[in-house]
Amino acid sequence: xxxxxxxxxYPHNALEPVISAATLEVHHGKHHQAYVxxxxxxxxxxxxGGSSLETIIRWAASNQERSLFNQAAQVWNHGFYWFSxxxxxSNPAGDLETRxxxxxxxxxxxxxxLAEAAVGHFASGWxxxxxxxxxxxxxxxxxxxxxxxxxxxxxxxxxxxxxHAYYLDRKNDRxxxxxxxxxxxxxxxxxxxxxxRKEAWTYPA
Ligand code: MN3
Numbered sequence: 001x002x003x004x005x006x007x008x009x010y011p012h013n014a015l016e017p018v019i020s021a022a023t024l025e026v027h028h029g030k031h032h033q034a035y036v037x038x039x040x041x042x043x044x045x046x047x048x049g050g051s052s053l054e055t056i057i058r059w060a061a062s063n064q065e066r067s068l069f070n071q072a073a074q075v076w077n078h079g080f081y082w083f084s085x086x087x088x089x090s091n092p093a094g095d096l097e098t099r100x101x102x103x104x105x106x107x108x109x110x111x112x113x114l115a116e117a118a119v120g121h122f123a124s125g126w127x128x129x130x131x132x133x134x135x136x137x138x139x140x141x142x143x144x145x146x147x148x149x150x151x152x153x154x155x156x157x158x159x160x161x162x163x164h165a166y167y168l169d170r171k172n173d174r175x176x177x178x179x180x181x182x183x184x185x186x187x188x189x190x191x192x193x194x195x196x197r198k199e200a201w202t203y204p205a
Contacts, residue, residue: 111183
């Protein structure tokens with residue numbers, strides 16, 4: 001078994017005008033595909049070729065296999081990112097809404113803090129909404145391929161802040177990309193599903 005490039009959960013043009021079809025074609029078809037291809041090659045070299053993506057990531061993290069970790073974690077992070085976006089408008093509901101109000105005061109305050117973290121993150125990486133070990137919602141950023149999958153925090157949503165996520169549409173204006181994503185395309189239903197499951201999302205086999 002090898003890792004596959006998962007399908008996007010929506011057509012390439014579904015997120016326009018927030019994210020263009022051209023960006024998604026390159027981001028998914030070229031960048032995500034390249035991470036998949038390199039993960040399969042490196043995992044096979046390490047005797048991990050038959051393992052699930054999550055097993056490969058955790059093994060690479062605990063064995064300081066940096067190259068494999070970077071490629072494999074990027075495969076997982078991108079899959080999680082595709083589901084963190086949606087063309088269908090949603091709002092925080094259920095236990096997620098309750099926790100947002102308790103831990104941030106309001107959805108607006110959460111979004112403001114997430115925007116600040118995503119825009120302010122230095123260089124390439126990811127901005128996340130997670131459920132922390134203290135059972136409170138939190139915002140964090142990770143550098144490069146870093147992922148809360150290998151922490152004790154439960155990932156709920158992510159925003160890719162690598163330049164390849166927005167450069168075709170926004171040039172260097174990360175703020176415009178982040179604000180549009182936060183306002184229009186965040187998939188709060190996915191966040192709630194992750195929260196309710198209480199286990200990390202798994203990449204489609
Ligand atoms: Mn990316």
